[in-house]
Amino acid sequence: MDSVVIVLKGKDPYLTTKKALQQFPLPNLKGRRALIKPNAARLAVPGEGVTTHPGVVEATIDHLKEKGAGEIAIGESCIFGVDPEQAFRATGMKEVSEKKRVELIHLDRVAPMEIKIPGGKVLKSIRVPAILKKFDFIISIPVMKTHMHTRVTLSIKNMKGLLWRREKARLHQLRCNGKVAQGDKALDIAISDMASVLFPHLAIIDGTTGLEGMGPAYGRKKEAGLIVLGNDPVSADAVATRLMGFPPEEVPHLRLLAERGLGEIQFSNISIKPGDFLKWETHFELPPSKLSFSFPDVVIHDEGSCSACLSTLFVLLHRYKDLLTPHRLGDNKIHIGIGKHLENISRGTILIGNCTHKMKKRGTFVKGCPPVASEVLRLLSSLGVYV
Numbered sequence: 001m002d003s004v005v006i007v008l009k010g011k012d013p014y015l016t017t018k019k020a021l022q023q024f025p026l027p028n029l030k031g032r033r034a035l036i037k038p039n040a041a042r043l044a045v046p047g048e049g050v051t052t053h054p055g056v057v058e059a060t061i062d063h064l065k066e067k068g069a070g071e072i073a074i075g076e077s078c079i080f081g082v083d084p085e086q087a088f089r090a091t092g093m094k095e096v097s098e099k100k101r102v103e104l105i106h107l108d109r110v111a112p113m114e115i116k117i118p119g120g121k122v123l124k125s126i127r128v129p130a131i132l133k134k135f136d137f138i139i140s141i142p143v144m145k146t147h148m149h150t151r152v153t154l155s156i157k158n159m160k161g162l163l164w165r166r167e168k169a170r171l172h173q174l175r176c177n178g179k180v181a182q183g184d185k186a187l188d189i190a191i192s193d194m195a196s197v198l199f200p201h202l203a204i205i206d207g208t209t210g211l212e213g214m215g216p217a218y219g220r221k222k223e224a225g226l227i228v229l230g231n232d233p234v235s236a237d238a239v240a241t242r243l244m245g246f247p248p249e250e251v252p253h254l255r256l257l258a259e260r261g262l263g264e265i266q267f268s269n270i271s272i273k274p275g276d277f278l279k280w281e282t283h284f285e286l287p288p289s290k291l292s293f294s295f296p297d298v299v300i301h302d303e304g305s306c307s308a309c310l311s312t313l314f315v316l317l318h319r320y321k322d323l324l325t326p327h328r329l330g331d332n333k334i335h336i337g338i339g340k341h342l343e344n345i346s347r348g349t350i351l352i353g354n355c356t357h358k359m360k361k362r363g364t365f366v367k368g369c370p371p372v373a374s375e376v377l378r379l380l381s382s383l384g385v386y387v
Contacts, residue, residue: 042087174304
């Protein structure tokens, strides 16, 4: 399959997406059953860069119908603790499904099935919703965002939302030896393993309003005005990454997929239209590699955390850090631990989330998966930490 990527700039999400699709050489879709996987897993409204703009999804549905597609559905699973009905209404997906008369599926509420991963390096199998078997054309429609764990979250990373329930968190908690890792994080290797069996047929990257900095949820919105469309999601992600201002080789899961022959990231081997697409490059600020860079008087112990607990930690520090002052330890710093694999932490560390339970005798444990920032503060206050 030749890798084809189309980049289009425009102000209106629906019209820009529709125009890009009209220019794209899609396969014969007559009678095919299509599942649209947006990024709609959080309580966020359209236009903030956190979730896929509903206009992009609506344009996709209209084009699929025009091409004779059979059954069309929107499928998503929300992050832990988010009510899917509320999220689907807030993101506009509920309105689109009702307007276009397509099914909206909460994927964590259906039965699971297991998919084996031949040649998986850190994953030998994954659990996904069994309903995926009924679809033969999957479209990944992510937002153009930076990500605190993977640098970017685009069409490949978006497929992680098709994992069933707690399987999503499992990818963050994996460990591998140096021989397997060869300098890469277990999460990046796991994403490449996952993508080897859970690979979309089409990528439509919503860069109309993206997110930079502390993605995937707490960054700053970025008005890029772009739609990136590709039949090779790895190539589409590579082009989008370059438009965000940095080389795709610096995104480990994209490099790993290219090395495995599962996609193309070398632009000389991709048909990109227009040829001068880099005229639309707009630099996205990446998240800091460690939160402690932004808070020099805070020590973060992070081993095997997922983005949910990191998001809680980010909100806690930005909103309430000054209230944590009485919890400084002997080195005059605030110590906070997150993640499943914590081992060496200072006594008195604030431990956030159920994964830190095994270390609770060494610190102040706040249960939840994850707890919200205000709950962390409430518990610390109830324990008499504050004067």
